[in-house]
Amino acid sequence: MNSYEWRFVGGHLALDLANTVAWRLDPARTVDRLGSADLLADWFRAATGLTADADAGVLRRVRALRTAATRLVDAHLDGAADRGSARAVFDAWRAALDRAVPGDRLPLAETASGAIEDHLALAVAELLRRPDPAALRRCDGDGCGWLFLDTTRNHSRRWCDSADCGNRARVRAYTSRRRERA
Template identity: 40%
Template sequence: MSEKQPSFIGGHPVLDFVNTVAWRTDPARRVERVSGTEGWLRWAVTAEVFPSVPDGGLPTGDAEVSGLLELRGALEAVLDAVTDGQPPPAPAWRALRLALLRAREAAALPPELPLRWEPGTRDLTDLRHALALRAEELLAGPGASRVRRCAGPGCGWFFLDRTRAGTRRWCSSGDCGNRDRARRHYARTHPTAPH
């Protein structure tokens, strides 16, 4: 997993949102991959959450960035619980539910079918609302049972396992998968070396 640019390997915008942290489960190596208002707005367009970067959108400051990161933290905890087959921690679950309630208050329902909440696309508050609504869509649908966490040490990225047998283990076969294959090869060819 590269540490420089955001990757979109999750298969769902909410998973890619949580994956905006490199080395998520290794505190010593953890790195933010997106920062600042402009960075998050560009990420929203690349992740196809927003149709385009807002032109002259509402001012966004530290509070909006903090709100976005709080949602990401709640989603991390909920998704970790999902992948571990555990109930979500109560504080994270409350935070996610509150984010969803606020998102519904701010969103509109279209006058035609299909009925789907439509948040705005102007700023980081709208991005937070859009991601909360997409989290509801993910966690309430069949995709929830396909959410997996990368088995790479320290990685922790989430993805939808779309393999027929449900056996995908890595965020990327070419990244964490290669590191695992290299470790196993080294262990086989150097049996006395410390692992």
């Protein structure tokens, strides 16, 4: 059904959701990989192993959640606040909790209703309430904007993928060094 090969570099479902927009910091190249409800259902299955229905309404709400979560992480990384996005995430989280089923063993967690939007809202809330937001990173690649959790010991990860954005940056540095020498 879908020929696009999904990539999961975020290290967390909420960040992989944000990363379904490629090249988001370069408007000329920006691509929304969740272009249809079918693509959303396909991505969700690839990301979680769960099968759930998606329609135009689910897609619209997931996109709104994705925008709010991305803006909140960006604001955090830029040392800012974003009350509107925080409210949107909170509202989606509360709606998902209303429909959730409580788990019965530790670690005590709520189980999403089965709806894609609820599953993702709980994931976004889980990420944004974790005690270590210092691990949140944005790829240094030009225009990339992909987000990830840096789990390296010395917090040194700069790229969404060292074979992708990291490699492009190395090639660019090499080319400019050669130009300087010429």
